[in-house]
Amino acid sequence: MGSECPPAAAVTTVHVTGFKKFHGVSENPTETIVNNLMEYVNKKGLPKGLVIGSCHILETAGQGALVPLYQILQSAITAKESESSSSNKTIWLHFGVNSGATRFAIEHQAVNEATFRCPDEMGWKPQKVPIVPSDGPISGIRETTLPVEEITKALANKGYNVMTSDDAGRFVCNYVYYHSLRFSEQNGTKSLFVHVPLFSTIDEETQMEFAASLLEILASVS
Template identity: 35%
Template sequence: MGSLGSSTNDACSVHFHLTGFGRFRLVAENPTELLVKQFPSFCEERRELHESATLQTTTVAVTSVKGAQIALDEVYSKLQTDKNIRNVVIHCGVDASATCFRLEERAYNEASFSCPDESGWQPRAVPIDDTKPLDSFLMTSLDIRRAVEELKKKGFDVKCSEDAGRFLCNWVYYQSLTRAQYEPNTKVVFVHFPLHLHSQDIQNYCEFLLQLLNVITIRELATI
């Protein structure tokens, strides 16, 4: 299996950085916080992480713009610049209206929060990057449509989405995609999870995430 925090084969490896969110106004206990905290031990127990994959960091962000910025700074400070290493940042968030797993293809340059973040900020139609049009967007460079196909074959209810909303999930995704443009060998994707809190649901989330990492690893190794 792969490793947690170190790579068994730095000559050809994929380093994963995983983030989730803490509580916010509409979600007293965020399942992505539980997911991020439980995922390392889940991988150790299952021992099915691809041998060339490394779970490098796991970070839970305070659900505010400031908290998300701190989390991004932490993640991006840990990226590797070796040309034979692919850095993959996976941001996880919850969508109370979601009925399946969603891999987000794009992030829009707009912050229109439906409720205040945990610091009390609630922007309306504010550009995330004020040098670009409000309706502009950035897209992940990962082949998530193929990843969705592979995950469906494994029995998961998952789809590709073109709209991550305009709340903090979209904000952190846009900011991360922007930063990844200036980082060698770095790719980013955002995953939306349904709102469930039962222990079995979190285990299912961990299983989905494990298989997503493996699918991405196999694909990225072919391009390194």
């Protein structure tokens, strides 16, 4: 009896993505946030029970983002399956910029519709096209299983100007989020998309603090 090993503590592994520049946004704040996030949180100290599995920057293009996105998703699932503990959880955390926003937005859902207001970085400009045709009409919705309202409230209590959103747009952000939510549903993981403003609206240091605070909250609610 006394020789039994205690159960391993549950670990939440978060894989983070941001985007490169795109039409009208020559410097994407999410590229800076995600590239610097690992070093930033390591200096502050990661919350107990949380690991950053990877940080990647995606092309701001529907099809251009998909291949690396699925490579990231699948490699993380493969790594998770090789681990002995079944209590470990995986979260995909995607950051995108809303250049007209004045506050952070925690996105509750994605819609099965691609209607790009301008061509993406590969020149694609779909209009009222289903993201995944086999999922049905463009009105179809996928929702995150993470507690969006609870996350938003916790961030607001820390002093951040943040809101819950039910509309991630119809551009590449929504496109990536829809695929991520679909993959998560199929593989027993969780996915969350967060829109951030430009650094000229909310400065870089505040946005880095926000990202670190969000990770801390995800470790406690997931």
